[in-house]
Amino acid sequence: MNFQIAEFKAAYGRSSQIPESVLPEIVFSGKSNVGKSSLINKLLYRKSIARVSAKPGKTATINFFSLKEAYFVDLPGYGYAQVSQAEKQRWAELVEGYLAQDRNIALVVQICDMRHSPTENDMTMIDYLYNSGFNFIIALTKLDKLKKTQQARRLEELKEELKDYPDIRLCPCSSNDGTGIDEIRKIIEESVYTAF
Numbered sequence: 001m002n003f004q005i006a007e008f009k010a011a012y013g014r015s016s017q018i019p020e021s022v023l024p025e026i027v028f029s030g031k032s033n034v035g036k037s038s039l040i041n042k043l044l045y046r047k048s049i050a051r052v053s054a055k056p057g058k059t060a061t062i063n064f065f066s067l068k069e070a071y072f073v074d075l076p077g078y079g080y081a082q083v084s085q086a087e088k089q090r091w092a093e094l095v096e097g098y099l100a101q102d103r104n105i106a107l108v109v110q111i112c113d114m115r116h117s118p119t120e121n122d123m124t125m126i127d128y129l130y131n132s133g134f135n136f137i138i139a140l141t142k143l144d145k146l147k148k149t150q151q152a153r154r155l156e157e158l159k160e161e162l163k164d165y166p167d168i169r170l171c172p173c174s175s176n177d178g179t180g181i182d183e184i185r186k187i188i189e190e191s192v193y194t195a196f
Contacts, residue, residue, distance in 0.1 A: 001069050001189045006044045009071065011061035013090075015097025018062065021104040024070045024195035026188050029095075029129075030111030031121055032077030035141040038175035039111060040065070040072060043185060050074055060087070062098055070106065070192045073098075079121040099132075106195035107135050107188060114140035114154055114172055117161055130165045137169040137187055138162075144174035 012018045030036045037050035044050075049065060065072040075095050099105075108129055112118050118126065129136045140158065143151060155172065162168055171187070173180030 001067070001185075001192060003043060003067065003185060004045045006046070006049060006065050006067045006072070008049060009064040009066040011063045013061050013094065015062075015094050015101065018098060018101070021102070023066075024104050024106035024192045025073050026070055026191070027073045027075060027099075027105055027108045028111065029075045029108055029125055030077060031079040031119060034077065034111050034113050035175055036074065036077060036111050039109070039139060039141060039173070039184075040074060042175040042178065042181050043188070044072070060091070062094060070188075078125070079119060099128075104195055105134060107137065107191035109139050109184065109188075110136055111139045111141055112158075113142050114151070114158070115142055115145055117157070126162070126165060126168075130168070135191060137171050137184070139180075139184060140170055140172045141175065143172045143179055144176045 028036050028040055040050040041047060044065070044067075050063065060076055062076065063074040065074070075098070076091055078091065078095075110122075110125060110129060112122050126138070140155075146154060151172065155170065158170060162170075169187070171180055171184050173184060175181075
């Protein structure tokens with residue numbers, strides 16, 4: 001699978017606008033400011049195909065990026081307190097509407113900051129993905145911000161924090177130094193070819 005040939009396809013502000021699924025979709029979910037855009041850019045060998053915003057809560061649309069064999073689908077980041085209630089409701093309709101459609105979702109990459117325990121919103125999303133039977137992994141970003149001993153300790157703590165979800169795949173990674181990125185590419189590739 002060629003991760004280097006990718007382009008921005010479209011952005012949708014309402015779930016009803018999204019056309020039918022034609023290729024396997026790799027979905028990226030996570031709270032605002034968790035490094036979602038940076039991870040997508042790193043996976044696609046790009047600097048800025050997915051816009052990295054200094055202001056959290058900026059992505060208000062579902063963004064599609066097309067590869068030859070699949071789409072990368074970037075969901076808007078959740079949990080940003082300074083977004084209005086109306087905007088939060090629109091976000092919920094958009095994301096829930098997308099996930100409820102009959103789509104060819106090959107994999108969901110749920111992104112959490114490795115340095116911290118999953119937030120309440122993270123746990124809600126993980127619970128939803130787990131109980132809905134989605135194929136998903138948890139990409140643990142910001143690995144490079146921790147020392148080696150802290151990395152090992154946080155991984156053990158996360159396993160305990162997520163013990164209600166057995167067999168979850170935890171993928172520590174860094175969009176800065178590239179650690180773990182090849183492993184995530186491999187999982188994406190396997191998921192896409194299984195979906196065909």
